[in-house]
Amino acid sequence: MSTPIAVLQTTTGIEPAANAAALRRAVQEAGAGGAAMLFTPEMSGLLDRDRARAAPHIVAESNDPTLAAVRAAAAEAKIWVALGSLAIRRPDGRYANRSFVIDEVGAIAARYDKIHMFDVDLASGESWRESAAYVPGNEIAVVADTPVGRLGLSVCYDLRFPALFEALGQARCDVIAVPASFTVPTGRAHWHVLQRARAIEATAYVVAAAQSGEHADGRRTFGHSLVVDPWGDVALDMGEGAALAFAAIDLARIGEVRAQVPSLANKRPIGV
Template identity: 65%
Template sequence: MKIAVYQAQTGIDPEANARDLVAAVEEGGAAGATMLFTPEMSGLLDRDRARATKHLHFESDDLVLAVVREAAGRAGIWVHLGSLALLDTDGDMLVNRGFVIDDTGEIRARYDKIHLFDVDLPTGESWRESAVYRPGTGAVVAQTPLGPLGLSICYDLRFADLYTSLSNHGATILAVPAAFTVPTGEAHWHVLLRARAIEAGVFVVAAAQVGHHEDGRVTYGHSLVVDPWGKVLLDMGADRPGVGFAEIDLGAVDEVRSRLPAIWHRRPIPRPEPFK
């Protein structure tokens, strides 16, 4: 089964970003892909909060979500819209929300990023997502033509318990849309994505932001598709945005799990005894 991955260089203008997303949806559909995956913050990437504020909307009013839904229905392709920055229900905070959209344009699932990126990097970069975003509270597995799809976003990648929960609840493919920084990407991106695939015997699809963005940040790129044995089927590199394709064999999950059934050997771990 063919999937499409959109590696983006999202900017500060949602209308321009929406046009790029529609083009990616159309390219994926024309190539016969069953589903297109897009990165975290596909609609707007702008760390200037004052400038970004005028483009922030409730889900029901978001331009990017609306045009992607229309494009998916027109092209007859499922879309995992990695995430959008949206006003939460009360409008006092934001949510970082991903969507699964079917081939008629209907929303089949939503997921709000649980783990928020609050770090100070050796490069001097400082990020405080919790100052702006409200974290999600639950894991989500969506039914898709690719099988049960476990949803996550970027920094979630570092928390193996989330992926254990997703695979325990039936996920055979995991989505990890991201906007990784270059230092963290160089150190950890490939190894963590391959680990998530290997430990559960699942496919991992990680659509990423890439390159120099209008707001001044630089992202790592290297959108990946990894098979259940940990083999990288697609690596889109760090040079430019675009749409890539991979063929995935859905039977590989059962085949790998029959060879190395670690997922079936999971056991509850009791609390450690205090040291004496």
């Protein structure tokens, strides 16, 4: 039996109120379209590389208006939401890149703080230092039982670290969310192959809702939000541009693949 999901691809900007309104509309549209769960990208509430300009909008979780808006919309539409991530101010004044799972009554079912910080200098000239403002999380294999099965959480750059996905596979996740705002150079080179590899390794669906296009802060993101099945087949590729799309999670397919390639069951510890 298949469970319908919706995937949101956005070009999130620097105005949180406009971004929150777009998220509310997406929740409503996903619910009206029959989806049991909506997946949104990394930094769905605000995408602004100017940290001084962004700072006034980054608040504690309890005060975040975008989180409150999505929770209210989820309860109204009676739909679960995997809110890719928001920038959240921690009690120590630094930030967390935090993913949320919100249930059909608007309650928070799970939280995950992105573990791996994107600190890179690309050949294109782009330079990113996520760790200058954000504190990495330290909790792995964060899962929630949802209408699409056991959902495991990750965020963007986490994709490059197989050990996290091995842990999610060993936790018997049915679906792994990989919300992202991938750069164009790294997206062209690695996005599809990494998403497919992680689905194959965990023998689970991967749902990767992504940012796409030219953003108000000057960055460009790759898009191509994906749904990949446990065999590594791409069930949905949204290409470029902001959009909402629908796909399905077939839990029976997970069992079929794990029976054919029982890599999780066959794994043995490897000494150093």
